[in-house]
Amino acid sequence: MSADRDLDARAGEFVLGLADEAEMARMEQDMDRDPAFARAVNDWRERLSGFDRLAEPLEPSAELWERIRTSVAAKPVQQVIRPGAARPSLWQSLSFWRGSAFAGALACLVLALGLGATLQGTARTPVVVAILEADDSTPGAIVEAFADGSVLLRPLQPVDVPDDKTLQVWTLWDRAVGPVPLGTLGSLERTRLERGGQPVPQDQQLYEITLEPKGGSPTGRPTGPILYKGLASSPL
Numbered sequence: 001m002s003a004d005r006d007l008d009a010r011a012g013e014f015v016l017g018l019a020d021e022a023e024m025a026r027m028e029q030d031m032d033r034d035p036a037f038a039r040a041v042n043d044w045r046e047r048l049s050g051f052d053r054l055a056e057p058l059e060p061s062a063e064l065w066e067r068i069r070t071s072v073a074a075k076p077v078q079q080v081i082r083p084g085a086a087r088p089s090l091w092q093s094l095s096f097w098r099g100s101a102f103a104g105a106l107a108c109l110v111l112a113l114g115l116g117a118t119l120q121g122t123a124r125t126p127v128v129v130a131i132l133e134a135d136d137s138t139p140g141a142i143v144e145a146f147a148d149g150s151v152l153l154r155p156l157q158p159v160d161v162p163d164d165k166t167l168q169v170w171t172l173w174d175r176a177v178g179p180v181p182l183g184t185l186g187s188l189e190r191t192r193l194e195r196g197g198q199p200v201p202q203d204q205q206l207y208e209i210t211l212e213p214k215g216g217s218p219t220g221r222p223t224g225p226i227l228y229k230g231l232a233s234s235p236l
Contacts, residue, residue, distance in 0.1 A: 013027075014027040130207045133229065149195050170207070173205045179208075
């Protein structure tokens with residue numbers, strides 16, 4: 001299993017462009033001669049393909065690329081395996097992304113692809129960004145959380161919502177407080193949710209989307225199945 005995780009990590013580095021020039025060249029060769037590595041690379045490309053659908057044509061500034069380079073270089077890679085997982089992968093292990101170079105790279109990727117208006121100074125920058133995943137590790141949505149408590153939800157996957165059900169977005173920053181509802185949705189679509197009276201979003205804050213009865217949870221707590229969930233990290 002360790003070899004599988006190492007292969008997955010190497011494939012992730014290749015797709016995100018984190019390896020040095022010599023290692024990237026070796027990986028290119030491995031794509032042709034190692035079917036397992038080629039499959040891992042294709043899996044990573046498929047997982048990240050949703051970000052392409054969010055992208056708007058925009059030429060990032062030289063200053064942005066310098067910030068990305070500095071942010072990634074400053075974050076050491078740590079591998080933390082989720083307890084009890086039979087065969088964890090890097091994408092499945094949210095704890096792996098905490099404090100890792102992948103976390104910095106992915107957060108920067110989200111900003112570069114999805115926040116074009118911010119680059120032009122016409123929008124606010126989120127305090128944290130979270131990638132929400134299904135149980136099978138499929139990325140379903142991106143959450144951008146702002147200092148005023150508002151949240152911008154960007155869908156990556158369609159969700160079939162029955163007529164008698166509602167999607168509800170939640171966040172958890174303190175287990176003593178419990179999950180707090182951010183808003184309800186009839187369908188998973190790009191939406192800004194406004195809710196004041198919350199602390200400033202923080203690193204490792206949990207966000208999730210559940211399927212609730214029509215109109216939202218009757219208890220003020222999640223009652224339905226969790227469709228997507230993820231931990232937030234600072235974009236830069």
